Amino acid sequence: MKSLKIILLLNIILIGCVYTYADSSTLPAVLVPPSVRRGYPLKTLILMSDSVSNILIELLHGGSVLFKTHAFPAGTTKNKHIWIGLLGIPSYLEPGAYSIRIIGEGGARELRYRRTVNVINVRYNHEKISLNTSLTELRNRKDPLVKEQTKELIKILFNFDKNALFNTGVFFKPVEGRMSARFGDRRLYSYADNRTAHSIHNGIDFAVPVGTPVHACGDGRVVFADNRVITGKSVIIEHLPEVYSIYYHLSKIDVRKDELVKRGKIIGESGVSGLATGPHLHWEVRVSGVAVDPEIFLKNKIIDKSLILSNILEQ
Ligand SMILES: [Zn+2]
Structure with missing residues (x-):
C-alpha cells in the first residue's frame, strides 16, 4: 500500500x-x-x-x-x-x-x-529556403574539417555522465524575439544551381539583431564553446545526463569550455556566423542525442527532483 x-x-x-x-x-x-x-x-x-x-x-x-x-x-x-x-x-x-x-x-x-x-x-510546417552561391557552396562543401566537427559534436551529444545533475527546472528563453522557424520544420533547400535538398530543422530560430545578448536556458556546464564551419560561433551546455542545449550562429562567445553557468547567464551575443541567411539565434535541445522540441522545456520542468524527494520523505 x-x-x-x-x-x-x-x-x-x-x-x-x-x-x-x-x-x-x-x-x-x-x-x-x-x-x-x-x-x-x-x-x-x-x-x-x-x-x-x-x-x-x-x-x-x-x-x-x-x-x-x-x-x-x-x-x-x-x-x-x-x-x-x-x-x-x-x-x-x-x-x-x-x-x-x-x-x-x-x-x-x-x-x-x-x-x-x-x-x-x-x-510540422514545410518551408522553402533559397541559398545564394556562397551558402550553397558552404552547405555542400566536402571539407574534412566539417566531417571532423560533426564527429566531435556527436561525441559530445551522446556523452552520458550520470553525475551531470545541474538543472531540473523550467528553461529560460535564451532571447526575446520573434520565432522565425519552429522545431521540426520540414525544409526544402533550393541551391543556387537549382538543385534541391531536404532537411529537418532541429531547433527554434529567433530573428534577433546581431549583438542581442544570449542567455543560458538553465544551470549547466559548458561542454563546447568554439567556432564551427556550418553553425558558426557555437555554445553547448550540459544540463542533465545526455540533456544538452545548443546555441548557434553567435557573433560573440562569453563563456569557456568546462565553465559552470547559471540559468539566465549571458553566454554570448547573437549573430549571423556560419550557414545563416540572416541574423538569428538557433536554439536546440538534445535528449539522448536526439533533437526534441525546446518549447516543452519553457513550460514544464524536466524533472522536479525536490518534489520527488519531499513526497517520498513524507511517506
Ligand atoms: Zn535554426
Missing part, C-alpha cells in the same frame, strides 16, 4: 504524462507513459529497493533497437533508489506502436521490464 501511495504521488512528478506502473506492491516499480508525441522526450521513472550499477532503456520496433539511453540515479531515500530515464523521440519517427525495454544490471534482483508505447503524430 505504501508503495502504491508513493507511485501515485510520483505520477504527478513527471509532468504532462499519464503513467502506468509494472507492480504497485513490490519494488522495483517502473513508470512509463503509455504514449509519447514524436519530438518529445519519453520520461521514465524507476524505483528500486536495492542498488543497481546500470539501467538501460531501449526503444524497439520489430525486434530492433532504434534508440537507447541510460537512466540516472536521482536520489536515495528510506532505502529506495530513484532512477530517471529521458529518451528523446525523434520528430521523424513514424507514429505507431513501439516497445520500451528496461534492463537493470548489477543489482541483487534482476530488473527486466517491457511495455508498448504509442508514438503520437505531430504535424
Whole structure:
C-alpha cells in the first residue's frame, strides 16, 4: 500500500504524462507513459529497493533497437533508489506502436521490464529556403574539417555522465524575439544551381539583431564553446545526463569550455556566423542525442527532483 501511495504521488512528478506502473506492491516499480508525441522526450521513472550499477532503456520496433539511453540515479531515500530515464523521440519517427525495454544490471534482483508505447503524430510546417552561391557552396562543401566537427559534436551529444545533475527546472528563453522557424520544420533547400535538398530543422530560430545578448536556458556546464564551419560561433551546455542545449550562429562567445553557468547567464551575443541567411539565434535541445522540441522545456520542468524527494520523505 505504501508503495502504491508513493507511485501515485510520483505520477504527478513527471509532468504532462499519464503513467502506468509494472507492480504497485513490490519494488522495483517502473513508470512509463503509455504514449509519447514524436519530438518529445519519453520520461521514465524507476524505483528500486536495492542498488543497481546500470539501467538501460531501449526503444524497439520489430525486434530492433532504434534508440537507447541510460537512466540516472536521482536520489536515495528510506532505502529506495530513484532512477530517471529521458529518451528523446525523434520528430521523424513514424507514429505507431513501439516497445520500451528496461534492463537493470548489477543489482541483487534482476530488473527486466517491457511495455508498448504509442508514438503520437505531430504535424510540422514545410518551408522553402533559397541559398545564394556562397551558402550553397558552404552547405555542400566536402571539407574534412566539417566531417571532423560533426564527429566531435556527436561525441559530445551522446556523452552520458550520470553525475551531470545541474538543472531540473523550467528553461529560460535564451532571447526575446520573434520565432522565425519552429522545431521540426520540414525544409526544402533550393541551391543556387537549382538543385534541391531536404532537411529537418532541429531547433527554434529567433530573428534577433546581431549583438542581442544570449542567455543560458538553465544551470549547466559548458561542454563546447568554439567556432564551427556550418553553425558558426557555437555554445553547448550540459544540463542533465545526455540533456544538452545548443546555441548557434553567435557573433560573440562569453563563456569557456568546462565553465559552470547559471540559468539566465549571458553566454554570448547573437549573430549571423556560419550557414545563416540572416541574423538569428538557433536554439536546440538534445535528449539522448536526439533533437526534441525546446518549447516543452519553457513550460514544464524536466524533472522536479525536490518534489520527488519531499513526497517520498513524507511517506
Ligand atoms: Zn535554426
